[in-house]
Amino acid sequence: MNVIPGLAISNRLRSTPFTQRVQQSGVKAFTVYNHMLLPTEFDTVELDYWHLCEHVQVWDVGVERQVEIKGPDACKLVQWMTPRDIRKVDVGRCVYVPLADESGCLINDPIALKLAEDHWWLSIADSDVLLWAKGLSTGAKLDVKISEPKVWPLAVQGPKADELMALVFDESVRDIRFFRFQPMAFKGHYFNVARSGWSKQGGYEIYVDDADVGVALYDALFDAGAYLNVRPGCPNLIERIESSLLSFGNDMTMEHTVLESGLDSFFDLNADVESLAGDALRAQKARGLDRKIMGLVVSAPHGAAPVHVDPNTGFVLGDQFEPIGRLGSQVWSPKYQHQVVTVMLEEPYLSDVQLSPHIQVQLTSGTLAWAQVLELPFDFQAAGLVESKPG
């Protein structure tokens, strides 16, 4: 991970109730996300990764702000914001909802939690969805209240997450199904607890709505989990790319449509819903795409130079220095022993993949490397890659 020294702290970069704990436990770097501090690295990204894949971690993801939409027009507004059909979502469900404007371009890609028939939380990525929702509601005179409640999610992630959560809450937490949430008591306070989180290692997100009880919960997770080798952690760059979890702002931006970002695979674009983006997306689908997010698996050994990016355009370059598409994220995968990359692949390279999925790309060392172009999510087995064990 590229870390530069010196992040200047001010009130504008908001802390969470857990920031002090995170700093005391020796965090190495932060990023800024929704005007808040998000830890990115504790030991090294690779050591954090192996630990996450084997044990359990507690993540301060208070940066996942909730945009609360409440009132008679709540469902109407949420449906405007996303092309995914949300009409039949039950209370107690989480649903991944790419948000998009009239041109089909992304605004954000939150998890929506349906708290009641007229009450939603959008647990957002990094953009001020609150302002978009307020603008739409004011402009169209909708009957909803929109706010950012004092909620700071805490994630418990990793293969031992169930065991830890059962100790701190109770055994019934194991029964929460994927992308469902329910209130769970800790010291008499009920938190919404969801089976979700930004890794594929399993786990929960706890929607902490009381800072004091939240900090007590944080400490209880570490006390109870000592024998499970619990550690503080954070969304891990290696794990999330290996798991094909896309990051809004990195892999795709407001300049990219839902289709170009490959997010239409999560829903039926032809559902007859009142969504701002519906017409534009169906038209783009009929026209065909000029670019689409794809994966690259680059044959570069551990320690080799990463993929070169044109500093002016942000594009990956081919063997003739031709720009083939904007780089999203890249990381060296210890599990698959390759550089794993996302790229918004442009035409004609996108069509060429049908002929041959093998291309050459420039590395920062000035040499070329072979890359296999894959659809997302990555299917490493199908690509002929064998899984390595921790070194």
Place this chain on the structure above:
Amino acid sequence: MNVIPGLAISNRLRSTPFTQRVQQSGVKAFTVYNHMLLPTEFDTVELDYWHLCEHVQVWDVGVERQVEIKGPDACKLVQWMTPRDIRKVDVGRCVYVPLADESGCLINDPIALKLAEDHWWLSIADSDVLLWAKGLSTGAKLDVKISEPKVWPLAVQGPKADELMALVFDESVRDIRFFRFQPMAFKGHYFNVARSGWSKQGGYEIYVDDADVGVALYDALFDAGAYLNVRPGCPNLIERIESSLLSFGNDMTMEHTVLESGLDSFFDLNADVESLAGDALRAQKARGLDRKIMGLVVSAPHGAAPVHVDPNTGFVLGDQFEPIGRLGSQVWSPKYQHQVVTVMLEEPYLSDVQLSPHIQVQLTSGTLAWAQVLELPFDFQAAGLVESKPG
């Protein structure tokens, strides 16, 4: 300034065309502002400050994103967004426009540039005004196009700014009046150049709309300005607080109204304009304020502990540990040899100031210090403070 090690860089934290130059010149720290990198310190904040007050600096303020609003309903939309009357603003003028919602709470506080009768740029502080504008426009079916153009402002600030700009552009740049802008040619490319900037040391902002020519301009400013002792710089914490330049997100937030933030002093609240915030603000004015942003001048010598802030509430505490108001910004002023602070002073302390402007506040050392409470903007002379010269 509070700087912590380790800012993790990713695509999501966008660079400007000048970031590479800024890094090469030894920047010490960045902050993140509008999802972009903003330098905050080069030498030390205090050395940067004295240099700014005596010479000339070039600032990469590409984070000042432009929200472009263009079309027949452009003026209507801008007027909705701000309680300031913008009907008589001439083309070529800059105007400071606090943006506020129906409750009178701030959304942002940009400089608006009127480019044509149907064409505005809002040069924004740190929040996604683009999304609010898009939401309002979509919701109310306005006839405008809203976008974020590829524009990265570059500021030239300091007492020698006129001389440097005259060398790089031409002598006519000296004739640009305060808060006016006009196209100025550099190498045949016309940039909008305004007499404005986030310091009180004088200077310009150049709205760079071409990355390549912009970098050539950046280099030309340093080449031409060598004999003027030009240096890279950035908005300076000391200078901006001494100059009472408030920072959205620091001194006031989305939880504070235009009145509480003292920003109604810039315009007539009773202008008969179609602004979303008008009614709420006039009602609050009639009711009276429960809190208001004020200045504190704290008697604490150089190197003394700063004002203590309750970690849970963000509040400054009085002599009995009573919370008196949320801290905005604080810095030690080398010019006035006091700690200079902004605070959102709450009742009853706000009214008490009429009786006596002297209060005691807790320092992080656990001791108390006397503070003089002042209206903003700071009038240091009236407060009996004498100006020191550079040490």
